[in-house]
Every structure is written in structure tokens, then in C-alpha cells.
Amino acid sequence: TGVLSISGKSGSNDNVSYGVNISYGSHITGGTSGTTSINGYSQQTPYGFLAGVNISDAGTVVSTNGSNLSITGTGGGNGSVGGNHGVQVFADAIVTVGGTGNLWITGTGGSATAQSNNGINIDGVNALVGTTSGNITLNGTGGGSGTASFGVGVSVGNGGDVLAGG
Numbered sequence: 001t002g003v004l005s006i007s008g009k010s011g012s013n014d015n016v017s018y019g020v021n022i023s024y025g026s027h028i029t030g031g032t033s034g035t036t037s038i039n040g041y042s043q044q045t046p047y048g049f050l051a052g053v054n055i056s057d058a059g060t061v062v063s064t065n066g067s068n069l070s071i072t073g074t075g076g077g078n079g080s081v082g083g084n085h086g087v088q089v090f091a092d093a094i095v096t097v098g099g100t101g102n103l104w105i106t107g108t109g110g111s112a113t114a115q116s117n118n119g120i121n122i123d124g125v126n127a128l129v130g131t132t133s134g135n136i137t138l139n140g141t142g143g144g145s146g147t148a149s150f151g152v153g154v155s156v157g158n159g160g161d162v163l164a165g166g
Helices: none
Strands: 005-009 018-022 029-030 033-042 052-056 061-064 070-072 089-092 094-097 102-106 122-123 128-131 137-140 153-158 162-163
Touching: 005 018, 018 033, 033 052, 052 070, 052 162, 061 102, 070 089, 070 094, 089 102, 094 102, 102 122, 102 128, 122 137, 137 153
Parallel strands: 005 033, 018 052, 029 061, 033 070, 052 089, 061 094, 070 102, 089 122, 094 128, 102 137, 122 153, 128 162
Antiparallel strands: none
């Protein structure tokens, strides 16, 4: 029952760049005890779509077999392009914790002047965040500056689901 920890920081000159990117049908599976952690930081660049942690696409699954799961992300972007979410679960991706494990997601949106810099963004039909019987805590701080709109702390939309089991 090893402990899994993933940390990443995006490049400083990239558009559509992530601190940690888990996508295109990838699987990350934590153990049965302890805490599995994923931490991502996207640099403050003038570009957009810079999520701290991006979990997206059909078939992509981040899960544990009973351990707790902690996901923390800080969105980048300080220019005029939005979509700089702290943690994004998008487009059919699944985040699930088995057994009695708990799930904590903490996200801070980027500081761009454009819209949609959410702390946590769970978006799209079949995008799922859930536990078998543990607790879920979502802590989001919306970003944005100047005339930015939709800097929501926690956004669940377009068919996304959050399901605490038990």
C-alpha cells in the first residue's frame, strides 16, 4: 500500500499549459491507506487555459482503493485570456475515492482579466467527482482581476456531478 504523490509546475511561456495534466484516457490509482496527493501550479503568464491540475477526457480516471485523495491546484494566467482554473475535472473525466477514503479538492483561479477563472471547475456531462462512503470537501477561491467575470470559487455545471457515498 504505497503512497502516491504527484507534483508539477507548468512552463512559463506556454498557452494551454497545466501544472499537472491527466487526460486522454489515463489512469492514476492510489493505494488502500494513507493519502494520495496531486498538486499543480500553473505559472502566471499572459496566456489562457492554464489550469493548475487538469483532469479531462473520456476514460480518464483518478481513483484510490481506499486511501484519502487530496488534489490542490493554482491556475495561471495574468493576461486577457480566461479559463485559468485551479483544479479542472472536465469532459467525462472521473475522480473517485473507494472504501472509506475522503476526498479534498482545493483550487485557486488565475488572475487574468478575462472571464472564467474558477477555483474548482467540474464541467461537462459525465464529469464526476465522488466517494464510495467517505466525505468530500471542495474549497475553491475564484480568480480574475479588473473587469473579469465568473471567477467562481466552486463551479459544477453542464451535467457535472459531485456524489458523496454512504
